[in-house]
Amino acid sequence: MSPLDNIRIVLVNSIYGGNVGSACRAMMNMGLSQLVLVDPRPGMDMEEAAAMACHAGDILQNRKVFATTAEAVADCGLVAGTSNRGGLYRDHSKTPREWAPRLLQAALDTPVALLFGSEDNGLSLDDLALCTQFIRIPSSENYKSLNIAMSVMVCAYELFVASGTFEPPQERSLECPSAMREAMFAKWRKALLDIGFMTNDTADHMMLGIRRILSRGTLTEKDVQILLGMASQTQWAANQLPKKP
């Protein structure tokens, strides 16, 4: 079992179905699955929720609903609340990146809740009192307040990255060995000479320029094979040129 399966997203007193649905999609994108709504506002648009959840409809369908936050988190060992406010709790707030390892570690043994407040009021003091951790998402002083589904995404993203679940693309960035790279440069040197791009006098200088261009980033075997093919065909074209007298 992944610790992500033990992490519960708790949306308190939410207003908009679209936000709840967006949160579902963000959760599934980041390997989370447990959604809890506390006291959702009457008249929430559940069609909009389903539309924004997109392929994460199961998370929306399987949501649990509680009347109070205390009930929603009663079995949770850690309860982390998101807030941008200062004051009493500010001293102990950390960023989602800072908290992620602690929350994942705890989730190996106990359910862990992440609380997100309503679109208009955020979390109440009573909700914050239930929290063992306070999360402050980094944001601009010019506009601190994130949309609630965006807050869910940032926290879920940090947990997902910290969980090590994501496997980066396999075939990345293997540098081509020097011998193969040199064979390619040798082929280009002859082809560029024969096609008249440079002369024996200028060849060393030009080839250094070309080497510099091709050394600024990774150059894989596949890259070098493409460059070899281009050099071969250029050489073929050079061989078709009428011989100089």
Place this chain on the structure above:
Amino acid sequence: MSPLDNIRIVLVNSIYGGNVGSACRAMMNMGLSQLVLVDPRPGMDMEEAAAMACHAGDILQNRKVFATTAEAVADCGLVAGTSNRGGLYRDHSKTPREWAPRLLQAALDTPVALLFGSEDNGLSLDDLALCTQFIRIPSSENYKSLNIAMSVMVCAYELFVASGTFEPPQERSLECPSAMREAMFAKWRKALLDIGFMTNDTADHMMLGIRRILSRGTLTEKDVQILLGMASQTQWAANQLPKKP
């Protein structure tokens, strides 16, 4: 000037105004301001865009619109494209966290563009061909595809965090000096003895337990002042007890 001011969010062929508006809010939350739309779909709901942009309406209002991606990025030194697809570009894709320092560094000297594809088709091969960097946002194999505004948020968030713009709360986590902590424990020891919570026989053991509880996390001067106040008042109550014969 912050390098963030030189980073352009380019939404290509977007369909939904709500997503464009959400992207605006995410941008302002993360200190970005330059929005470009390329060939937006006819009939985009701009009222919904304004509603989702919330207090980031200026970014929406000041958007630039181009017919082609090539025109939108013509002056950009780096052009980073987001894609979850495999294939030709996969080898060189990195996560937003990996690319962020490079993009910020470049943005000190040149406009930098981040491209996001449409809700239905993502970026085209022609768009990807314009890119100098490929970004793969970490996401679950079970549901790789993020909502476009969420993708903007994750990339903008990583750039904002990497920019060092965010100042964490000032007064965080200064540990109380030992002498003050010890004075507090001494006060509690006497109060708990006098109130009859423990005896001289059990006091050492109990106080070790209390020390352990209060040593698991940071204990600030403010925390210790609260605990000192509690101990003082407990001592006062103990002093009111009828003297034992």
